[in-house]
Amino acid sequence: MSDLTTTYLGMRLKNPIVVSSSPLTEDIKNIKRMEDAGAAAVVLHSLFEEQIELQNLGISPNQAGELPDGLKRIADLDIFNQEAGSYLSLIYRAKEMVDIPIIGSLNGYYSGSWANYGRLIENAGADALELNVYYLETKPQITGIEIEQMHLDLARKVRSSVSIPVAIKLSPYFSAMAHMAGQLDQTGINGLVIFNRFYQPDFDLKRFKVKSTLALSSSSELRLRLRWAAILSNFVQADLAITGGVHTVEDIVKCMLAGAKVAMITSALYKNGIAHISQLLAGLRQWLRQNEFGSVKQLQGKMSLRNIPDPSALERANYMRALKSLDFEEDS
Numbered sequence: 001m002s003d004l005t006t007t008y009l010g011m012r013l014k015n016p017i018v019v020s021s022s023p024l025t026e027d028i029k030n031i032k033r034m035e036d037a038g039a040a041a042v043v044l045h046s047l048f049e050e051q052i053e054l055q056n057l058g059i060s061p062n063q064a065g066e067l068p069d070g071l072k073r074i075a076d077l078d079i080f081n082q083e084a085g086s087y088l089s090l091i092y093r094a095k096e097m098v099d100i101p102i103i104g105s106l107n108g109y110y111s112g113s114w115a116n117y118g119r120l121i122e123n124a125g126a127d128a129l130e131l132n133v134y135y136l137e138t139k140p141q142i143t144g145i146e147i148e149q150m151h152l153d154l155a156r157k158v159r160s161s162v163s164i165p166v167a168i169k170l171s172p173y174f175s176a177m178a179h180m181a182g183q184l185d186q187t188g189i190n191g192l193v194i195f196n197r198f199y200q201p202d203f204d205l206k207r208f209k210v211k212s213t214l215a216l217s218s219s220s221e222l223r224l225r226l227r228w229a230a231i232l233s234n235f236v237q238a239d240l241a242i243t244g245g246v247h248t249v250e251d252i253v254k255c256m257l258a259g260a261k262v263a264m265i266t267s268a269l270y271k272n273g274i275a276h277i278s279q280l281l282a283g284l285r286q287w288l289r290q291n292e293f294g295s296v297k298q299l300q301g302k303m304s305l306r307n308i309p310d311p312s313a314l315e316r317a318n319y320m321r322a323l324k325s326l327d328f329e330e331d332s
C-alpha cells in the first residue's frame with residue numbers, strides 16, 4: 001500500500017489533497033463530506049477585510065453561546081462584527097465535527113486588523129492560518145517596492161502575533177518572484193500558497209458595462225504554478241502549496257514532482273462534486289503503484305529545478321525552443 005502522507009505547515013497530513021478556500025467550505029456539512037471523501041485538510045472560506053471593516057461591530061447573541069470561553073469574553077467586549085463572529089463560530093464547530101486540520105483564511109489588501117483577527121482565528125481553534133493578499137494596485141504613484149514591503153510587513157506582523165503556522169497566498173504578478181518569495185521566507189512564514197487566481201472583469205458589449213465573471217480553472221493553469229514551485233522549492237524553507245488548475249491525478253503528481261507539499265483543489269470540486277476527492281485519492285494510489293513509487297514523499301521535488309537534467313527547460317531558454325516547436329499547416 002503506497003504511503004500518501006505529507007507534511008504541510010508542520011502538520012502531518014494523511015495525503016496531499018487539501019481543499020482550498022471557497023464558499024464550499026462555508027458549510028459545516030460540506031466540510032464533513034470533504035473529510036469523509038478523504039481530504040487531508042480544509043481551508044475555510046475567507047473572512048474578508050471588507051466584512052471586518054464595514055459590518056457593524058458586535059456579535060449576535062445566538063452565536064456567542066457557541067464560542068469557546070476565551071472568545072465569549074471577546075464577544076462580550078463587542079469588538080468584532082457579526083460576520084467575524086459567525087466565522088469564528090464556524091471554525092469552532094468544524095473543529096468539533098472533524099479530525100482533519102482546519103485552516104482559517106483572511107482575505108484583504110491592507111489593514112491593521114489582520115493580526116487581531118489572526119489571533120481570534122487561532123483562539124477559535126484553527127490549526128493554521130492562510131493570508132490571502134488580494135491586492136490590485138491601480139494608483140500610478142505606488143511602486144512595486146511599496147507593494148512588496150506591504151506584503152513583508154503583513155507577513156511579519158501576523159507571524160509574530162499568532163503561534164499557529166501561517167501561510168501566505170500570493171499573486172503571480174511580482175516582477176521578481178524568486179526574490180519576493182525569499183524575502184517572505186525570511187519573515188519566518190511557514191507556507192507559500194501559489195498562486196491566487198484573480199477574477200478578471202469582462203466587457204458587456206450590449207450594455208457597455210463591466211461584467212464580473214467567475215470562470216472555474218482548467219488544468220492548463222497549473223503550468224505557471226509548476227514552474228514556480230520547481231524554482232522556489234530549491235531555496236525556500238516555507239512549505240509550498242499549489243492552488244490553481246489541480247483537477248486530475250496527474251495534476252497532483254506534477255505538483256508533488258515540482259516540490260509542493262500539498263495540492264489544493266476548488267474548481268475541480270465545483271465541477272465534479274465533493275466525492276471527486278475520493279476518486280483522486282484512489283487514482284493517486286494507483287498511479288504510485290503503477291509507476292513503482294512507494295510514497296508521495298519520493299515524488300516531492302523530483303522535478304525541481306535542482307533535480308532536472310536541463311534546468312533551462314524551466315527558464316528562458318525554453319522560450320525559444322517553444323516558439324519554434326509549433327507546426328503550421330495551411331489548408332490548400
Ligand SMILES: Cc1cc2nc3c(=O)[nH]c(=O)nc-3n(C[C@H](O)[C@H](O)[C@H](O)COP(=O)(O)O)c2cc1C
Nearest residue numbers: 020021022023045046132217243244245265266267
Ligand atoms: C467560487 C470561488 C470562491 C473562492 N473564494 C475564495 C476565498 O474566499 N478566499 C481565497 O483565498 N480563495 C478563494 N477562491 C480561490 C480558491 O481558493 C483557489 O485558490 C482558486 O480557485 C484556484 O484553485 P482551483 O483551480 O482549484 O479552483 C475562490 C475560488 C472560487 C472558484
